[in-house]
Amino acid sequence: MYMTTMANPCNIAADLNKCIVKEAPPTIYYVPNFITEAEEEYLLQQVCRAPKPKWTQLSGRRLQNWGGLPNPKGMLAEKLPDWLLKYTEKISALGAFAGKTANHVLVNEYKPGEGIMPHEDGPLYHPTVTTISLGSHTLLDFYKPVCQTQSETPQTEESRYMLSLLVQRRSLLILQDDMYKFYLHGIHGVCEDVLSENVVNLSSTGAQVCNTLLRSTRVSLTIRHVPKVIRTNLLLGKK
Ligand SMILES: O=C(O)CCC(=O)C(=O)O
Numbered sequence: 736m737y738m739t740t741m742a743n744p745c746n747i748a749a750d751l752n753k754c755i756v757k758e759a760p761p762t763i764y765y766v767p768n769f770i771t772e773a774e775e776e777y778l779l780q781q782v783c784r785a786p787k788p789k790w791t792q793l794s795g796r797r798l799q800n801w802g803g804l805p806n807p808k809g810m811l812a813e814k815l816p817d818w819l820l821k822y823t824e825k826i827s828a829l830g831a832f833a834g835k836t837a838n839h840v841l842v843n844e845y846k847p848g849e850g851i852m853p854h855e856d857g858p859l860y861h862p863t864v865t866t867i868s869l870g871s872h873t874l875l876d877f878y879k880p881v882c883q884t885q886s887e888t889p890q891t892e893e894s895r896y897m898l899s900l901l902v903q904r905r906s907l908l909i910l911q912d913d914m915y916k917f918y919l920h921g922i923h924g925v926c927e928d929v930l931s932e933n934v935v936n937l938s939s940t941g942a943q944v945c946n947t948l949l950r951s952t953r954v955s956l957t958i959r960h961v962p963k964v965i966r967t968n969l970l971l972g973k974k
C-alpha cells in the first residue's frame with residue numbers, strides 16, 4: 736500500500752525531488768513535517784538546556800554556535816552533541832551536501848517582532864543550507880543582489896524583493912544553487928504575517944492566501960557543511 740499521507744507528503748529519502756519548490760529559481764526543497772511534535776519538543780528542550788554562555792545576543796535574535804567557528808583558515812572542528820548529530824546525519828544521508836556530512840549548526844532564536852537582515856551565507860560553507868524550524872512558522876524573504884552596473888535607479892530592498900516562503904514549524908528547508916549563491920535571504924522583524932501571492936510554497940503548507948499567522952518564538956537549526964577544517968590532533972602535535 737502507498738503509505739505517504741498528506742501530513743508528510745514527501746517521502747524524502749526516496750524522492751527529495753517531489754519537494755522542490757518549482758515556483759522559485761533553483762533550488763529550494765521544502766519538506767513539511769520533517770520531524771514529529773515529540774522530536775520538536777525534545778530539540779527545544781535541548782536548546783534550552785545549553786549553558787547560558789553558549790548564547791550570543793545579537794540585535795534582533797540570539798544564537799548558539801555548534802561545531803566550531805568557521806573562518807577562512809579553517810574551522811577548528813568540535814564534536815557536535817548527540818542531539819544534533821542525529822539530525823546532521825539524517826539530513827546528510829539525503830544527499831544534501833553532495834556526499835559530505837554536515838559538521839556545523841547555528842541555532843537562531845527569534846521572539847515575535849525579531850528577524851534577520853537580508854544576507855548571503857557566504858563562501859565558508861559548502862553552498863547548501865538546511866534548516867529545521869521549531870516552535871513557530873516564519874516567512875523567509877528572498878532578494879536579488881544589488882546590481883553594480885545599474886546605478887541610475889536607486890535599488891531599494893523593496894525593488895530587489897523577489898518572493899517569500901512560508902517556513903512552518905517542524906519543516907525542513909534546503910537551499911542550494913542560485914538560491915544559496917546568488918540571491919539573498921532575510922526575515923522581517925514583525926509579529927504577524929499576512930500571506931500574499933508572493934508566498935510561493937503555499938500549496939504544500941495547507942495555508943491560504945490572505946491568511947494571517949501570528950508568530951511566536953521560533954528556533955531554527957541551520958545545518959551546514961564547512962569543508963575546510965583544522966584537525967585538533969594536528970594542533971596538539973599528535974598523529
Ligand atoms: O532562521 C532562519 O531560518 C535563517 C537563519 C539564517 O539565515 C542564517 O543563520 O544564516
Ligand SMILES: [Fe+2]
Nearest residue numbers: 854855856920
Ligand atoms: Fe542565512
